Amino acid sequence: MLLSVKNLRVSYDNIRALHGVDFQIGEGEIVCIIGANGAGKSTTLRAISRMVPVEEGTEMTFMDQDLLQYSADKVVSKLGISHVPEGRRLFGNLTIMENLKLATFARKDKEKIKEDLERVFDIFPRLEERKPQKSGTLSGGEQQMLAIGRAFMSGRKIMLLDEPSMGLAPLLMLSMFDALKELNKEGATILLVEQNARMALQFAQRGYVLESGSLVLEGSSEELLANPEVKNAYLGG
Amino acid sequence: MVFFFQNLVNALQWGSFYALIALGYSMVYGILMLFNFAHGDIFMVGAYIGFGVATGITALASFGAIALPNWLILVLTIIISMFLTSFVGILVERLGYRPLREAPRASAAITGLMIGIILETGNLALLGAKRVRFPSLIETSTYNIGGVFVTNKKIMIVVVSLLLMFALHQFVRRTKWGMAMRAMAFDYVVVPLMGVPINTIAAMTFAIGSALAAAAGILFGVAYPVLDPYMGIVFGWKAFVAAILGGRGSILGATLAGFLLGFIEIFVAMIFPSTLRDLIAYSIILLILAFRPHGFFGEPYSARLRL
Ligand SMILES: Nc1ncnc2c1ncn2[C@@H]1O[C@H](COP(=O)(O)OP(=O)(O)OP(=O)(O)O)[C@@H](O)[C@H]1O
Ligand SMILES: [Mg+2]
Numbered sequence: 001m002l003l004s005v006k007n008l009r010v011s012y013d014n015i016r017a018l019h020g021v022d023f024q025i026g027e028g029e030i031v032c033i034i035g036a037n038g039a040g041k042s043t044t045l046r047a048i049s050r051m052v053p054v055e056e057g058t059e060m061t062f063m064d065q066d067l068l069q070y071s072a073d074k075v076v077s078k079l080g081i082s083h084v085p086e087g088r089r090l091f092g093n094l095t096i097m098e099n100l101k102l103a104t105f106a107r108k109d110k111e112k113i114k115e116d117l118e119r120v121f122d123i124f125p126r127l128e129e130r131k132p133q134k135s136g137t138l139s140g141g142e143q144q145m146l147a148i149g150r151a152f153m154s155g156r157k158i159m160l161l162d163e164p165s166m167g168l169a170p171l172l173m174l175s176m177f178d179a180l181k182e183l184n185k186e187g188a189t190i191l192l193v194e195q196n197a198r199m200a201l202q203f204a205q206r207g208y209v210l211e212s213g214s215l216v217l218e219g220s221s222e223e224l225l226a227n228p229e230v231k232n233a234y235l236g237g
Numbered sequence: 238m239v240f241f242f243q244n245l246v247n248a249l250q251w252g253s254f255y256a257l258i259a260l261g262y263s264m265v266y267g268i269l270m271l272f273n274f275a276h277g278d279i280f281m282v283g284a285y286i287g288f289g290v291a292t293g294i295t296a297l298a299s300f301g302a303i304a305l306p307n308w309l310i311l312v313l314t315i316i317i318s319m320f321l322t323s324f325v326g327i328l329v330e331r332l333g334y335r336p337l338r339e340a341p342r343a344s345a346a347i348t349g350l351m352i353g354i355i356l357e358t359g360n361l362a363l364l365g366a367k368r369v370r371f372p373s374l375i376e377t378s379t380y381n382i383g384g385v386f387v388t389n390k391k392i393m394i395v396v397v398s399l400l401l402m403f404a405l406h407q408f409v410r411r412t413k414w415g416m417a418m419r420a421m422a423f424d425y426v427v428v429p430l431m432g433v434p435i436n437t438i439a440a441m442t443f444a445i446g447s448a449l450a451a452a453a454g455i456l457f458g459v460a461y462p463v464l465d466p467y468m469g470i471v472f473g474w475k476a477f478v479a480a481i482l483g484g485r486g487s488i489l490g491a492t493l494a495g496f497l498l499g500f501i502e503i504f505v506a507m508i509f510p511s512t513l514r515d516l517i518a519y520s521i522i523l524l525i526l527a528f529r530p531h532g533f534f535g536e537p538y539s540a541r542l543r544l
Binding site for chain 2: 082
């Protein structure tokens with residue numbers, strides 16, 4: 001298992017948001033977690049990135065390393081877990097190029113960085129055209145491309161994507177998922193969380209359903225798409 | 238006209254002091270959303286460290302009987318003192334502010350004031366109430382340029398200050414650490430997701446600000462050699478004003494505002510009795526802020542404060 005999460009519990013101000021979540025992801029997989037607003041999807045990703053403290057009893061390992069021994073920046077730079085946060089959170093005062101470069105802050109493999117940069121520009125030619133532009137002036141779709149490109153540059157083994165389809169028109173959404181498939185072929189394992197369950201399940205191989213802080217269902221995408229409960233609650237009947 | 242240029246030279250000198258100190262205020266505020274109210278006292282500590290280093294080098298040189306030229310002693314003093322004072326800044330951040338990163342901003346502000354008092358009274362305890370004299374390393378020579386009298390010291394102060402500001406600008410524009418600082422100023426919560434150790438960047442910000450304050454302290458000591466433990470207070474307040482006037486975290490803004498402060502003070506004093514100087518100067522600045530509440534280049538902090 002590449003990533004294994006056991007009994008993940010997180011509280012905000014003494015209100016529990018995750019009540020002991022268990023799941024695993026193998027190398028090269030594309031896995032999604034679907035759930036409604038406030039289910040705890042973002043919190044799950046934040047916990048893996050060590051951006052929120054977890055409670056006693058939580059176990060998380062990544063490539064057999066204890067994740068809890070790593071600080072947020074080391075999770076990225078030492079383990080290769082990259083995270084596209086909710087709302088993208090680009091550095092609007094930096095150019096596109098600077099946003100991409102910043103993600104390589106702790107990397108020393110200059111040659112590989114160059115290659116990765118070329119890969120990003122192959123997949124998102126739009127970003128190359130606009131290299132010197134401030135990222136704050138990009139359109140929503142371009143911003144999402146940059147956010148994904150940035151995560152790819154940080155030396156990812158796994159990419160955690162928080163609602164990458166949010167705010168994208170259907171066509172753009174499709175091309176974004178195509179791009180993610182490309183990155184997955186490059187060797188990036190993908191964990192995405194989505195409210196848009198249909199899109200997510202069509203894209204991923206497997207999925208989990210998160211409800212008020214607990215995983216209630218899991219299965220292959222086909223199974224989940226055919227599951228009556230899922231259909232009812234997340235696919236509009 | 239001659240009168241004007243004469244005052245311009247003085248304004249540039251005072252503007253240099255203010256701008257150098259304001260930069261440290263502004264960077265820390267921009268990057269960590271924190272007013273480091275101890276910063277004026279770090280300027281004072283820098284001046285004293287400069288005093289110690291200069292005295293030490295001079296003694297060593299005469300003891301070892303090596304003839305170090307005075308200008309070289311001054312250059313060494315500036316470099317070594319900037320280096321040493323940066324550790325004072327790192328210590329202040331580590332012990333004073335880092336534990337309060339998530340605390341209400343008022344707690345951090347009070348901490349700054351307390352650290353300031355500790356530095357002042359610590360100095361008193363260490364060196365006593367006697368004022369110390371900064372060794373005079375440069376003989377003053379005065380040049381008459383078309384009726385305007387300019388001293389070598391004033392030229393040196395302005396040139397060294399501008400060089401340091403230029404170096405800082407390049408650092409922030411061109412290096413990856415500078416880029417990380419700019420990113421933190423925009424949205425520091427997500428910066429760790431880029432693999433950037435934000436504690437290192439925070440410490441570096443304090444180190445750089447403190448080093449610049451030390452340079453200001455030594456340059457001040459060169460021009461006005463009498464040092465006292467409370468010399469940082471008024472400078473700190475004025476630099477703080479310049480940092481706010483320049484706009485949150487703006488290096489260019491803090492620099493310009495520092496010089497503007499120097500100009501306003503000197504030219505107000507040129508027209509009005511000098512006892513009215515600060516009253517009028519700071520009323521003018523209040524007026525500017527009323528029209529530009531975010532300062533010259535400032536933007537309100539727009540990013541959300543959590544992930
Ligand atoms: N920083 C925070 N402080 C306090 N409560 C929080 C915080 N972040 C999230 N919560 C709460 O934790 C629960 C889970 O939130 P989370 O953001 O993980 O949900 P989500 O599934 O990502 O929702 P959405 O689809 O709306 O993004 C919610 O009840 C939310 O109100
Ligand atoms: Mg969310």
